Amino acid sequence: xxxxxxxxxHEVTEMGQEVTLRCKxxxxxxxxxxxxxxxxxxxxxxxxxxxxVPIDDSGMPEDRFSAKMPNASFSTLKIQPSEPRDxxxxxxxxTSTGGxxxxxxxxxxxxxxxx
Amino acid sequence: GENVxxxxxxxxxxxxxxxxxxxxxSDSASNYFPxxxxxxxxxxxxxxxxxxxxxxxxxxxIAVTLNKTAKHFSLHITETQPEDxxxxxxxxREYGNKLVFGAGTILxxxx
Numbered sequence: 001x002x003x004x005x006x007x008x009x010h011e012v013t014e015m016g017q018e019v020t021l022r023c024k025x026x027x028x029x030x031x032x033x034x035x036x037x038x039x040x041x042x043x044x045x046x047x048x049x050x051x052x053v054p055i056d057d058s059g060m061p062e063d064r065f066s067a068k069m070p071n072a073s074f075s076t077l078k079i080q081p082s083e084p085r086d087x088x089x090x091x092x093x094x095t096s097t098g099g100x101x102x103x104x105x106x107x108x109x110x111x112x113x114x115x
Numbered sequence: 116g117e118n119v120x121x122x123x124x125x126x127x128x129x130x131x132x133x134x135x136x137x138x139x140x141s142d143s144a145s146n147y148f149p150x151x152x153x154x155x156x157x158x159x160x161x162x163x164x165x166x167x168x169x170x171x172x173x174x175x176x177i178a179v180t181l182n183k184t185a186k187h188f189s190l191h192i193t194e195t196q197p198e199d200x201x202x203x204x205x206x207x208r209e210y211g212n213k214l215v216f217g218a219g220t221i222l223x224x225x226x
Contacts, residue, residue: 031212043159043204043216056213091158097212102147104214106158 004107006092012113018080021110024073025094033104034067034077035091043091049075050097082114117142117209121217128195130226138205138217139187147208148181148188153219154201162203163190195224 005024013019025032033048047057049069057067064083069075079086093106118141128134140148149164165172165179165188172179176195181188192199205217 033214042218045213045215048213050212055211095212102208103161103164104149105161108158 004092004094004105006090006107006110008110009108010111010113012115013082014115015083016081017114018078019082019086019112019114021077021090021092021112023075023077023092023107025075025092026105027073029094029096029105030072031095031097032069032075033093033095034075035093035106037089037091037109046077079112082112084114087112087114117145117207117213117215119205119207119215119217121205121220123220124218125221125223127223127225130195130197130224132195134190134192134195134199134222134224136190136203136205136220136222137187138189138207139185140207140215141186142207142209143183143186144210145207148179149206149208149214150177150179150190151204151206151216152201153204159204192222195222197224197226200224 007022031050034046036044046059047067052069067077089109089111091106091109093104095104121138146167151159152162153159163174163177163179165181176193178191200223202219202221204219206214208214
């Protein structure tokens with residue numbers, strides 16, 4: 001298995017631009033999580049999906065952030081418009097629920113820099 | 116919701132010594148406690164985990180202990196090696212499958 005796949009690995013954009021981060025979870029996993037990592041705030045959960053349905057988006061900082069999961073193998077996190085304080089590493093992670101195989105696996109992350 | 120506190124924030128040990136990192140959680144309903152290791156510029160990787168019905172789990176040089184009554188759990192690394200140097204995160208899974216992470220511990224193993 002290729003693991004959780006994220007793209008792009010690095011994104012540099014200017015303030016005000018739209019940014020779209022992409023994630024492909026591990027095949028067979030039915031839960032997907034978006035985390036943001038910064039030095040100041042550590043690993044913050046932004047939103048997570050079970051069976052493609054958003055369950056908890058209380059960590060999404062503002063209306064500028066939105067996430068979708070149109071099918072079991074793809075999710076996006078969009079920031080529009082982007083701001084310099086959005087600069088961070090964004091991780092996608094996936095796991096299976098309902099059984100004992102509950103381990104959460106992370107993708108390689110997207111390093112976002114908003115200038 | 117769940118709140119996880121992790122101590123210490125940094126830890127320096129001599130190669131061959133043991134390292135202990137401690138975490139406390141707030142939600143007594145949390146039932147799963149993984150530990151992740153993150154090297155610089157890389158993704159967090161699971162190194163060991165424990166469920167709430169188990170008090171201790173060991174995997175070679177690493178072990179995790181859980182005290183449900185006190186709501187704390189610890190990571191123990193014995194015979195530390197330079198390649199153990201990394202940031203370690205504890206986490207607790209609250210009801211609903213949400214994993215909440217501690218702030219992390221920077222471990223430096225000096226050779």
